[in-house]
Amino acid sequence: MKKLSFLVFFLITTLSFGQNARWSAQKANAWYAKEPFLVGSNYAPANAINELEMFQAETFDPQTIDKELALAKSIGMNTMRVFLHDLLWQQDAEGFKKRLDQFLGICAKHNIRPMLVLFDSCWDPNPKLGKQRDPMPGIHNSGWLQSPGADALSDVSQYPRLEAYVKGVVGAFKNDKRILAWDMWNEPDNTNDNSYGQNHTIKTEMPKDRKIAIVTRLLPDVFRWSREAGPTQPLTSGVWIFWDGHDWSNPAKWTPMEKVQFEQSDIITFHQYSTADALEKIIPVLQKMGRPVICTEFMARGADSKFQTHLPIAKKAKVGMMNWGFVAGKTQTYLPWDSWQKPYVNGREPSVWFHEVYKPDLTPIDPAETAAIKQATGVK
Structure with a gap:
């Protein structure tokens, strides 16, 4: 009887551990083999300046x-990368789940399966619920x-709240095929040097x-939760790869953050705002890790990162691609990064639009x- 009880305990413990462990490369590749060539955008509607405005009940x-x-x-897009926010859970967990469910229903209507982002190190470090501010000009x-x-x-007493958010939202949709x-x-090691950080006058980072x-x-802990x-x-959690020359194939050269990202992720994701040549070089390096590879941020025209050059390379390697932005609007990410130093005001305009696929009137940029995009996704 004691042997039987121990065996039951062992099987339950082993099963639980297996469910909570990182996916094997075999499981990850079997999952990815069933997916199409993934193409989409980092998405927020044009009338939302951020994650809160996208999902709060009033907006x-x-x-x-x-x-x-x-x-x-x-145009054949079949995925979107969509940012959530811990304050939405704190504000109204049940309402947030209902709105997220409604959003997923709209996605499914259009055969789009989004990647949902739990946390983000980028931009304003002082989020507040309620009415969101207007865009800063230019x-x-x-x-x-x-x-x-x-x-x-910076307040460990709030970590149980963050854990509740992660387990609450992931748990609510853990079996959701949408x-x-x-x-x-997102970009956990981004310190916003040129916006809210050390190189800017705002300096609230x-x-x-x-x-x-x-x-x-x-x-x-977030992976574990x-x-x-x-x-x-x-x-997953994506590594940013904006430069050439770094030896990504050598784990000894990974930062402690990159080590967590690469070793905890079921699938390998990365950001690459650089040339087609650089993309072609990095893909086989990442694929040597033996897992599916998806680029979750690319396409900045001013950085020579473009649909026409990058999508054919990615499709050949079956590396999913998600550009930043879809319809130009309140995020103003059609303006370049350096607009933080030189705002586009008083009639000044960028020579090329930086991100986005469509203008506010829904015509292509x-x-x-x-x-x-249609050619890459097979839409006629």
């Missing part, structure tokens, strides 16, 4: 989302919010080394680009 706009995602479907992403904000990030994957933390140290310690919620979808 959630399913009609606009439906119209814009219909446009995405028309500045790229002037209202986007970090999650968690600096106060919560969701492609979960992104644990916490010190660089302190922020990176805190997030490096917290990110493994998510796995404990039992998701059937893969987990460049018809050659939408033609390239």
